[in-house]
Amino acid sequence: MTIAWLVSLGLVVATAFGAPPDGCPSCSATALCAQHQKEESAAVAELVPKLKSKDAFERQSTVSKLAGLDLARPIGPSAEIAKLVAGMVDDEKAIVRTEAVKSLGGGMHPDVAVPAIAECLGATMKELAKIPFGRGDWSPPGAANDDPKAAERRKQREELYAVAGAAIAALRQLPDDRSVAALVEALPQWSRWHEEQLRATTEALMALRARKGVEAVIQRIKVAPVGDAGSKWGGPDKSGAMLRDVVARAIQPMEIEPLPEWNDKEAPDWEKWFAKNQKHFAAKLGKCSLEEMKKAQAGERP
Secondary structure (H helix, E strand, O other): OOOHHHHHHHHHOOOOOOOOOOOOOOOOOOOOOOHHHHHHHHHHHHHHHHOOOHHHHHHHHHHHHHHHHHHOOOOOOOHHHHHHHHHOOOOOOOHHHHHHHHOOOOOOOHHHHHHHHHHHHHHHHHHHHHHHOOHHHHOOOOOOOHHHHHHHHHHHHHHHHHHHHHHHHHHHOOHHHHHHHHHHHHHOOHHHHHHHHHHHHHHHHHHEEEHHHHHHHHHHHOOOOOOOOEOOEOOOHEEEEEEEEHHHHHHHHOOOOOOOOOOOOOOOOHHHHHHHHHHHHHHOOOOOOOHHHHHHHHOOOO
């Protein structure tokens, strides 16, 4: 049996999520028949050794193939296959970690995906915090006076930003209190120098609509400087105004009191707004089920 079975399974399935494979009366909506189970086991067995390849690109490709194998299953995602992919979120190479996180967040079993991605985001934030900043870190890539050590630090950060970005996007699709906790922990570590990640984390928390997540965003807006004139490191810090706009857009579809406008002279009472409107956000999300994951990925959650 070869990995070509992955292709044949995709052709056999061609059915809606949860339906048995066409032409196989022995498969049910919840369990593969003995023959298909044997073929899946053989395909997995062929891939597993490649997860230990010395070639990072082969490891990355293998993670992708396992995710494809899982996605092709007509009875839904496999926790066992997800565990194999989750084992790669701490790979020594960021490209493999990024692939593993994207795969887990792309529809793999939430019982495995949520804790693995949350842990990966936390570990990535710690790695980023350990990379020191030096004078040359602010030079644009390719500058004449570019310091090789600074260039290497920038490269490390960009790779870790990719891992973190994938984790943030994945957790947004997994409505779970653990997703919220991981995003809340990461939020204060992003500054105006990391606007893309700061915005993405805020958007993810607002999409999940958990009370603790929204409260964390409001606190982040509250501590943002008002009327910052800037410094030698750059212009004014506009992160507070940016986050306020992200929240305002997120609550537009809701029947909720509008967020106060940003004021460059004096900050509104953000906590008063939250205290009055927190009832519109879930106190607890619980654990993400397969059904909730499907709804989130289809954009069907409120």
